[in-house]
Amino acid sequence: MTDLERERLFEELVEEYMERIYNLCYYMTGDAEAARELTQESFLRAYKALGGFRGESSVYTWLYKIALNRCRTYLKKRGREKNVSLDELHDAGWDPAEDPPDNLMDIMAVRRALTMLPPEHREILLLFYFDEMKYEEIAEALDIPMGTVKSRLSRAKAALKEALGYGAEDE
Amino acid sequence: MAQRMSDERIERALRGMPRLSAPPGLKREIYARARSLSSRRKWLWALSPLPVAAAIGVLVAVLLNIGRLKPTPTRLPQEPLVVAPADGEVLFPDEVEFMTYGGEGRVELDGIPITGTQHTSEPGAFIYIPQDLEPGYHKVVIEIDGKRVEASFYVEESE
Numbered sequence: 102m103t104d105l106e107r108e109r110l111f112e113e114l115v116e117e118y119m120e121r122i123y124n125l126c127y128y129m130t131g132d133a134e135a136a137r138e139l140t141q142e143s144f145l146r147a148y149k150a151l152g153g154f155r156g157e158s159s160v161y162t163w164l165y166k167i168a169l170n171r172c173r174t175y176l177k178k179r180g181r182e183k184n185v186s187l188d189e190l191h192d193a194g195w196d197p198a199e200d201p202p203d204n205l206m207d208i209m210a211v212r213r214a215l216t217m218l219p220p221e222h223r224e225i226l227l228l229f230y231f232d233e234m235k236y237e238e239i240a241e242a243l244d245i246p247m248g249t250v251k252s253r254l255s256r257a258k259a260a261l262k263e264a265l266g267y268g269a270e271d272e
Numbered sequence: 273m274a275q276r277m278s279d280e281r282i283e284r285a286l287r288g289m290p291r292l293s294a295p296p297g298l299k300r301e302i303y304a305r306a307r308s309l310s311s312r313r314k315w316l317w318a319l320s321p322l323p324v325a326a327a328i329g330v331l332v333a334v335l336l337n338i339g340r341l342k343p344t345p346t347r348l349p350q351e352p353l354v355v356a357p358a359d360g361e362v363l364f365p366d367e368v369e370f371m372t373y374g375g376e377g378r379v380e381l382d383g384i385p386i387t388g389t390q391h392t393s394e395p396g397a398f399i400y401i402p403q404d405l406e407p408g409y410h411k412v413v414i415e416i417d418g419k420r421v422e423a424s425f426y427v428e429e430s431e
Contacts, residue, residue, distance in 0.1 A: 111306060115299060115302055115303070119294055119298065119299055119302065120291075120292075120293070120294050123292065123294040123295075123298065124291060124292050127292055128289065133295070137294075137295050137298055140294070140298060140302075141298070141301055141302055141305060142362070144302045144306070145302070145305055145306060145309065148306045148309065149309065174428065190290055190292070193292050194292035194293040194294060194295060195290040195291075195292050195293075196293065197290075200290050200291055202288050202290065204281070204284060204285055204288060207277060207281055207282075207284070207285040208285045208288055208289055208290070210277070210285070211277075211282060211285040211286055211289070212285075212289060226286060227286075230283060230286035230287045231286060231287065231289055233287070258279075258282075261282065262282070265277065265282070267276055
């Protein structure tokens, strides 16, 4: 890849995915400032590594893989997020006028429950539901087999229900 | 216990979590940091011995029959300088390849004098590739003729 090709690809990546990576980092960490920093780091790592990108996965899932690694490293150091409120969502860049959900109570409950999950459950739920990735794409982004994607997703959903206060006896 | 939500409601809530706008200026910051990285790399390239580039240069000179053409010398700083890593940079262990400029002086990594530096084609410029560098903060210092400069960098665990 020439320098020019690399610059162009990098620009495409930033234009296309910066917002999504920022959202992913935010919902993984619950911290707008950390999400900003992690988004920057993810793109810089991608920039450094673009020359060696071999195209064995899509550049999109490759970028997600980098961002998720950054988030996991951050969470190892920092631990669980603490604040889940409408105010912090607003501070993080949510404009209710543009994106008014009709199920806000449900969303906030699910969001609180998400924060109680380990990162591996949180990330797979975000990738599947929030980012609407396919199983194959999640397998690439997480570097796990497709069968593991399905079983982990199923366990993550069960853990989410548990965190929402629905124990196994409610099933 | 909260009122039980159906699976469908839970999934709808997950899909409908607010889409956030990235903070103003984030894109500009990303491009600025990438450009800074890019220009540093270009400078390193200019200082590094690159046989392929030299061969291409010779070939071009021969083809154009312009043997008297003098290459423009790379402008190097006059003061001692740690060229790479940039101060504050975060790297993986295999990315650490630091370069100092300033002549024959004392170069230390984390307080230990460095041996095994390699001269580049430019006098006064050295490259050193540390082995088995542990994750964490590190500091490289060069002292030449009573002048001292240093750069700190952070090495992360390999992904």
